[in-house]
Amino acid sequence: MENIKTKSQLFQSKEKDITNVAVAYGDGIGPEIMAATLKILNAAGANINPERIEIGEQVYLSGNSAGIEKSAWKTINKNKLILKAPITTPQGKGYKSLNVTLRKSLGLFANVRPVTAYSPYVETNFAGMDVVVVRENEEDLYAGIEHQQTQDVVQCLKLITRPGCEKIVRYAFEYARAYGRKKVTCMVKDNIMKLTDGLFHNVFKDIALEYPEIESNSQIIDIGSARLAASPQNFDVIVTSNLYGDIISDIAAEIAGSVGMAGSANIGSNVAMFEAIHGSAPDIAGQKIANPSGLLNAAVMMLSYVGKTEIADTIKNAWLKTLEDGYHTADVYQEKITREIVSTNEFATRVIENLGYKPTKLPTSKLSEGSGEIKIPDYIRKEQNQVLVGVDIFINWKGKNPNQIGDTLKSIKSFKMKLKMITNRGVKVYPDGLPETYCTDHWRCRFVDVDSKTGDQKVYNPVDFEKIIALQSILHHKGFEVIKTENLYEFDGKRAFSLGQGE
Secondary structure, three states: OOEOOOOOOOOOOOOOOOEEEEEEOOOOOHHHHHHHHHHHHHHOOOOEEEEEEOEOHHHHHOOOOOOEOHHHHHHHHHHOEEEEOOOOOOOOOOOOOHHHHHHHHOOOOEEEEEEEOOOOOOOOOOOOOEEEEEEEOOOEHHHOOEEEOOOOOEEEOOEOOHHHHHHHHHHHHHHHHHOOOOEEEEEEOOOOOOOHHHHHHHHHHHHHOOOOOOEEEEEEHHHHHHHHHHOHHHOOEEEEOHHHHHHHHHHHHHHHOOHHHOEEEEEOOOOEEEEEOOOOOHHHOOOOOOOOHHHHHHHHHHHHHOOOHHHHHHHHHHHHHHHHHOEEOHHHOOOOOOOEEOOHHHHHHHHHHOOOOOOOOOOOOOHHHOOOOOEOOOOOOOOOOEEEEEEEEEEEOOOOOHHHHHHHHHOOOEOOEEEEEEEEOOEEEEOOOOOOOOOOOEEEEEEEOEOOOOOOOOOEOOOOHHHHHHHHHHHHHOOOEEEEEEEEEEEOOEEOOOOOEOO
């Protein structure tokens, strides 16, 4: 059993233990809000030993395209904890997102974003909102695998894996159990992406059966996002894939009152990273008006993760009391609520003055009452019978008439492999396509060895890989430009590839 815990086995810290943390001060407002956050942690007796690492804009501009120095990796690997302020990725010149690099390189598979409304002290239409978005953090479209294949067409690969689905779905249910949550909602788009999102949904349904005490349901991501924006009180824990999670976590934070209030945890098997969810806001950098609340809430999550839950509650309650007292940074100012607009440092001072006090109107923090333990089992691959039954060959062809390319390809004989259909942008255009369908220069041509006795187009014979190589060679010699191939498989006798739209 692989244990991934909010009270991590790597730490098991006592309240007075010193916790070494790799600290990234970030860019823009990052240094200001990090200084305020560390000031509060120090005053609360969190016993944090910050080891500064240099990442972000200046590292990029120094010529390091990764945005992080080797020395920073060493500090991270030593401490296993990162507290990170927002960073800036320079625009243009192909710089990769350092946030994505950190999450994927360190195996930070779970992005956990609690979003709470603090009404009336932070303006919102949804008083009482309390939602946790658990987002898969490593794969999906964020794999960043893109190609331009023809003059007209570029592609981005959406990669969804069974181990990735199992880990994140299990984490969502374990989180709900550990912190007394009542419901987990899965958001997918498997009415369209039947294999990728279908896998995520099927894993969710299977794992939900192991948690009968927790209500579970699923929603299509488009209407689910609309319902979240309109009625967030109907949601508790939401689990979803990377891109959807990125979008709906910001929706949730915004309707709760302010993206600037929320922090997030990025949890892996060996390393965890905690950060504010907002950007580096360079337009207000140096003005001493930035709100440190998002990073402070991330730090509270970090303290809970390492087992310092009582200190985490102390800081969170002092922060809540400060909101109630009406000491606000300018971004959450309300004329009838705010007593005084304070600077970044003044806000930190007010929180420190409230250490030991609890809010009287907002719900108090009770992280110390949660079990904190989250267990994720090792992934066990179940062997399946995998059979190659055909190939999709993608061809760059500048013609416009599908019948012209279709009739030519259909006349090609390569062993017993035959052209079954051609699609353009996913829509079947040959045989029997519609003249209204617009076609680009990117043609998917499906070749299979269909049942030779019955001619059944739904029964596929096994195909030797050498036949696929030979077919590509024939196409090349006939003047067709093969730009990509995708093998077609059956797993345990089930078709494992999508049909063309209209097929």
